[in-house]
Amino acid sequence: MTALLRQKDLAPRRWEHLRRILGRDQVVRVDELTEQLGVSAATIRRDLDQLEGLGEIRRVHGGAVSTGGRLEEPLFDDKTSVAIKEKRRIAEAALKYIKPNDTVYLDGGSTVLELARLLKDRSNITNVTNSLRATVELAGPGPRLILVGGELRRLSQTLVGPLTRFLIEDLHIDKAFMGTMGLSLEGGLTTTDPSEAYTKELVMEHAREVILLADHNKAHKISFTRAGRLEKVRVLITDNLMDRKLAKGLRKLGIEVVRV
Amino acid sequence: MTALLRQKDLAPRRWEHLRRILGRDQVVRVDELTEQLGVSAATIRRDLDQLEGLGEIRRVHGGAVSTGGRLEEPLFDDKTSVAIKEKRRIAEAALKYIKPNDTVYLDGGSTVLELARLLKDRSNITNVTNSLRATVELAGPGPRLILVGGELRRLSQTLVGPLTRFLIEDLHIDKAFMGTMGLSLEGGLTTTDPSEAYTKELVMEHAREVILLADHNKAHKISFTRAGRLEKVRVLITDNLMDRKLAKGLRKLGIEVVRV
DNA sequence: GCAAAATCAATCATATTCTTTCATGCGGCT
DNA sequence: AGCCGCATGAAAGAATATGATTGATTTTGC
Numbered sequence: 044m045t046a047l048l049r050q051k052d053l054a055p056r057r058w059e060h061l062r063r064i065l066g067r068d069q070v071v072r073v074d075e076l077t078e079q080l081g082v083s084a085a086t087i088r089r090d091l092d093q094l095e096g097l098g099e100i101r102r103v104h105g106g107a108v109s110t111g112g113r114l115e116e117p118l119f120d121d122k123t124s125v126a127i128k129e130k131r132r133i134a135e136a137a138l139k140y141i142k143p144n145d146t147v148y149l150d151g152g153s154t155v156l157e158l159a160r161l162l163k164d165r166s167n168i169t170n171v172t173n174s175l176r177a178t179v180e181l182a183g184p185g186p187r188l189i190l191v192g193g194e195l196r197r198l199s200q201t202l203v204g205p206l207t208r209f210l211i212e213d214l215h216i217d218k219a220f221m222g223t224m225g226l227s228l229e230g231g232l233t234t235t236d237p238s239e240a241y242t243k244e245l246v247m248e249h250a251r252e253v254i255l256l257a258d259h260n261k262a263h264k265i266s267f268t269r270a271g272r273l274e275k276v277r278v279l280i281t282d283n284l285m286d287r288k289l290a291k292g293l294r295k296l297g298i299e300v301v302r303v
Numbered sequence: 304m305t306a307l308l309r310q311k312d313l314a315p316r317r318w319e320h321l322r323r324i325l326g327r328d329q330v331v332r333v334d335e336l337t338e339q340l341g342v343s344a345a346t347i348r349r350d351l352d353q354l355e356g357l358g359e360i361r362r363v364h365g366g367a368v369s370t371g372g373r374l375e376e377p378l379f380d381d382k383t384s385v386a387i388k389e390k391r392r393i394a395e396a397a398l399k400y401i402k403p404n405d406t407v408y409l410d411g412g413s414t415v416l417e418l419a420r421l422l423k424d425r426s427n428i429t430n431v432t433n434s435l436r437a438t439v440e441l442a443g444p445g446p447r448l449i450l451v452g453g454e455l456r457r458l459s460q461t462l463v464g465p466l467t468r469f470l471i472e473d474l475h476i477d478k479a480f481m482g483t484m485g486l487s488l489e490g491g492l493t494t495t496d497p498s499e500a501y502t503k504e505l506v507m508e509h510a511r512e513v514i515l516l517a518d519h520n521k522a523h524k525i526s527f528t529r530a531g532r533l534e535k536v537r538v539l540i541t542d543n544l545m546d547r548k549l550a551k552g553l554r555k556l557g558i559e560v561v562r563v
Numbered sequence: 564g565c566a567a568a569a570t571c572a573a574t575c576a577t578a579t580t581c582t583t584t585c586a587t588g589c590g591g592c593t
Numbered sequence: 594a595g596c597c598g599c600a601t602g603a604a605a606g607a608a609t610a611t612g613a614t615t616g617a618t619t620t621t622g623c
Contacts, residue, residue, distance in 0.1 A: 054600080070315050073580080083602050088581075104609060105313050105580065114319045116357060117443065123358040130358075153358060160370055175442060180370075182435060182460060190462055192452030192470040200442060202450055209469030210452040314610085333570080343612045348571075364570065364619060 057082070057090055065100060065109040072106035120198045120235055121224070123153040129258045129282035134158040136280050136303040137220055137256055143167045145217040148246055149177045151201035151239070152222025154256040162186060171214055173207060173242055175200040189214070196239060203238040211245050219250035221271070225264035226257050228292045231273045233266035240270035247271040252278075255298075259284040273298070312340065317350055325360060325369040332366040387417075389518045389542035394418040396540050396563040397480060397516055403427045405477040408506055409437045411461035411499075412482025414516040422446060431474055433467060433502055435460040449474070456499060463498040471505050479510035481531070485524035486517050488552045491533045493526035500530035507531040512538075515558075519544040533558070 064071050076087045091107045094100045100107040134157035149172040159177035169187040181188050191210040193202035225233035234240050247253050255276045278299045290300045324331050336347045351367045354360045360367045394417035409432040419437035429447040441448050451470040453462035485493035507513050515536045538559045550560045
C-alpha cells in the first residue's frame with residue numbers, strides 16, 4: 044500500500060478552490076487565481092484545460108466561465124449564431140406570406156425563431172408551435188398562441204414525438220413555416236432526430252401550405268433521418284447565397300424558390 | 304482611498320451586464336455602456352456585434368435593442384414574492400411524496416414552480432406540466448418533461464382550455480401537484496379563469512393522487528370559478544400559518560393536511 | 564435639403580494572454 | 594545510486610483583445 048502522503052496533492056486542492064470560485068462568481072480570470080493559489084499562470088491554465096475537458100468550464104480569453112451558469116449560452120443543435128443576417132432577411136420575406144386570420148405553424152429552428160419575433164405585434168393571427176423558444180418569444184402580449192403537446196427534446200428545445208399528433212391532427216393549419224437541418228435533392232429534407240422528424244412530417248402532411256425557411260448553409264447537407272417530403276413544400280425562402288443548382292432543381296419539383 | 308486599478312472585466316462579465324440592462328430597458332446606448340463598464344466604445348461595439356451574432360440583440364444606430372425573449376411576468380411577479388419562504392418550505396415537503404419512476408403533474412402557480420425548481424436533478428421521474436414557467440425552469444438538463452398542448456393563457460403563463468384534454472386523458476399521472484387561487488370549505492377550490500379551471504379539473508379527475516400545495520394566503524379566498532372537487536384531493540401541504548379551522552374542516556373531508 | 568454632429572467600420576498599435584517548448588525538482592521504483 | 598514519470602515554472606513567439614485614429618456613414622437640427 045503506497046501511502047500517498049505526497050505533499051503535492053495540490054492539484055485536487057486547487058480544483059476544489061477553483062470550483063468554489065466558479066460556483067460563486069461564474070467567471071474567473073487566471074491572474075486572479077495565480078494570486079490566490081500561489082502557483083504560476085501556466086499551472087492555472089493547465090488546470091483550466093483539464094476542467095474544460097471534463098466539461099465543467101469553458102475557457103475564454105483571460106480566464107474561464109462555468110458551464111451551465113447564467114452567462115453561458117445553452118447548447119443547441121441548431122446554431123443561431125451563423126448567418127443571422129440572412130436568417131433575419133428570410134424571416135422578413137416570410138412575413139409577406141401571412142394574411143390576416145391565418146393560422147400559422149412555427150417549427151423549431153433559428154430561422155423560424157426570427158419569424159416568431161416578427162409576429163409579436165401581429166395580433167390578428169393564430170400561432171401554433173412546437174418550439175419552446177418561439178413560445179418564450181411570444182409569451183408576452185401578442186397573437187393567440189397554441190402549443191402542441193409532447194415530449195421536450197432538450198437539444199432543440201422543441202416538443203416532439205407521438206404525443207404531438209393529437210393537436211396537430213386536430214387543428215387546421217393554413218401555413219406551416221418549417222425549418223430543416225439538411226436540404227438536398229438526393230436526401231430531401233433531413234434532420235437529426237427521429238422524433239423530431241415524425242412531428243415535422245405530421246405537420247407537413249396536415250398543413251394546407253408548407254413554406255420552408257432555410258439559409259444557404261443547409262444546402263446539400265444530409266442529416267440523419269428524413270423529415271417530411273419535399274413534394275409537400277410549396278415555397279422555399281432562402282438567402283441569395285443559396286446554391287443555384289439546388290434552387291433550380293427544387294423549382295423543377297414545382298417549388299417556388301424565393302431568394303432574399 | 305484605495306483607488307485600486309481594478310482589473311478590467313472579462314468579456315463574459317460585460318455580456319452579462321449588457322444582457323441585464325437589455326432585459327430591463329430593452330434598449331441601450333453605446334456611450335451609456337462605455338461609462339458603466341469602463342471600456343472603450345470600440346469594445347462595446349464588438350461586444351454588441353457578438354451578441355447580435357447570437358441573435359440576442361439587434362444593432363441600431365447608437366446602441367442596440369433587445370430581440371425580446373424574456374418571460375413576461377408583471378402581475379405574477381408580486382405573487383412570487385409573497386410568502387416565498389413558506390412556498391419553499393411547502394415545495395420541500397412536497398418533494399417527499401415523489402418516488403422514483405413516478406409521473407408527476409405540475410400545475411401552474413408559484414408554489415408548484417418552487418417544486419419544479421427542486422426537480423431539476425431528479426432524473427428518475429417524468430414530469431407533465433401545463434406551466435410555461437415550470438417548463439422554462441426545467442428546460443435545461445433534467446428529468447423527462449412532457450408539456451400538455453393547449454392555448455397559452457398569458458396572465459398565468461399556462462396552457463389551458465379544451466385542447467389540453469388530449470394529452471391529459473392519454474397520460475397516466477401518478478401524482479398531481481396542484482395550485483389554487485382560493486381554498487375554502489364553502490367554495491372549495493376556485494380560480495379566476497374558466498379555461499384554467501377546466502384544465503385543473505381534468506387533471507384532478509385523471510390523476511391517481513392529487514396533492515394540493517397552498518400557502519395560508521389562499522385560505523378562505525373564493526375566486527371566480529370552481530376548479531376541481533375537493534374530494535379528489537388526498538393531501539394538502541400548507542404552511543404553519545394556515546387557519547386551523549380550515550385545516551380541521553379539510554381533515555374532516557378525509558384530506559391529509561400537512562403543515563410545514 | 565443641407566450642414567453639423569454623432570456614430571460607425573476599418574485599420575493599426577499596443578498590451579495582455581495563450582500555446583509551445585524546454586528545464587527543473589521532487590518522489591518513487593528497480 | 595541512477596533513472597523515470599510527473600507536475601511545475603519559465604521563456605519565446607503566436608494569437609487575441611483592446612484602445613485610439615481616421616475617414617465614411619447616418620442622424621439630427623434647422
